[in-house]
Amino acid sequence: MTHTRSIRKARKRLFIGLISGTCFVVCLLLAALWFVPYLGLANIHPAASWLLGALVVGLIGFVSVAYWGLFLNIVTKRHLPGANRFRGLTVKLFLPVMVLLGRLLGVDKEAIMLSFISVNNELVQAEADRYRPEDVLLLMPHCLQSSKCDRRLTYDINNCKRCGLCPIAGLLDLHDAYGVNLAIATGGTIARRIVVQMRPRLIIAVACYRDLASGIQDAYPLPVFGVLNERPHGPCLDTLVDHTQLVTALHRFLLPEFLEGKAPGTGRTISTAQGASL
Known part of the structure; x- marks a missing residue:
């Protein structure tokens, strides 16, 4: 039983580490969407770059809120408001990026999948x-x-x-x-x-x-x-x-x-x- 708990904790730590990196990468990419065309958008309209910036900031805020909601759900093991949405973001958004990030970092895909299954089970138990x-x-x-x-x-x-x-x-x-x-x-x-x-x-x-x-x-x-x-x-x-x-x-x-x-x-x-x- 102790060995099983240790495995679950290790998988959870891996998941949290990868999803933290995934959130950072997603936010960085969103910020790049604003920064890269910033110089050129001003030629279209003076306010175009700021409108795009507001949109990007909003998306970064959404991803950050989703990440912290998921993080707290995993750590506290309690049903939090919007828990089903947190699980949905994990399944549809975070997991594919986590696999890609893990591959770049040399993390075994099996370990990533096992951590995902372990965290998914905890989320299901919390919300179901x-x-x-x-x-x-x-x-x-x-x-x-x-x-x-x-x-x-x-x-x-x-x-x-x-x-x-x-x-x-x-x-x-x-x-x-x-x-x-x-x-x-x-x-x-x-x-x-x-x-x-x-x-x-x-x-x-x-x-x-x-x-x-x-x-x-x-x-x-x-x-x-x-x-x-x-x-x-x-x-x-x-x-x-x-x-x-x-x-x-x-x-x-x-x-x-x-x-x-x-x-x-x-x-x-x-x-x-x-x-x-x-």
Whole structure:
């Protein structure tokens, strides 16, 4: 647990550092938009440069307010006014610039994505309400299914035989116990179609860091709580998922009346050896 907290703190520090640099770069670029043409605009109209300057100052102010709002939201872990907009700016504006800035600074893209997912989860926890089970979707990657299984689960999760040889059986137990929706996606296109069909109000998604980061971006403004899968056999092959994180998330996002008599997670991992035993 201590090691996990240390990882989360490190990811948060990386995110804050990169987003601070991103805000500075964006403000610098906006200032350049005024400074560079300043000498020439006066030839068009005496007030043209000042009008452009006012616009740029306004944009810099907007970016700065958004940055400090996001910064305080991350640090305080409290729901602040406009929290959803802060998350939107992170997803749509700051993340792409952060990746570019990180590349220039030699920061590994995986580390940036992991920090983004970690901060996104905190923002979602701070802003999200509690929901009925039918409004929550557990969205799983197909690589959780055993590579030796020939059952087609993408269109009907109930095709699973619950043999316990992969995590799907344990996930079906969660589906039965909590009443939440459960679906498996083979890629981004299928995932988007599932979301459109089921129309959830919150998604708890399991995937690798790349798919989680892109999925969070695609689903916005729908809140997505991301859980990283475990890849003991490498990417996209017989992956696992931490049972504790899923159950903890369900207890955070479901209405209390739907949690009566259900104990929090035990800390076990839904693996090929214990997939059916929750």
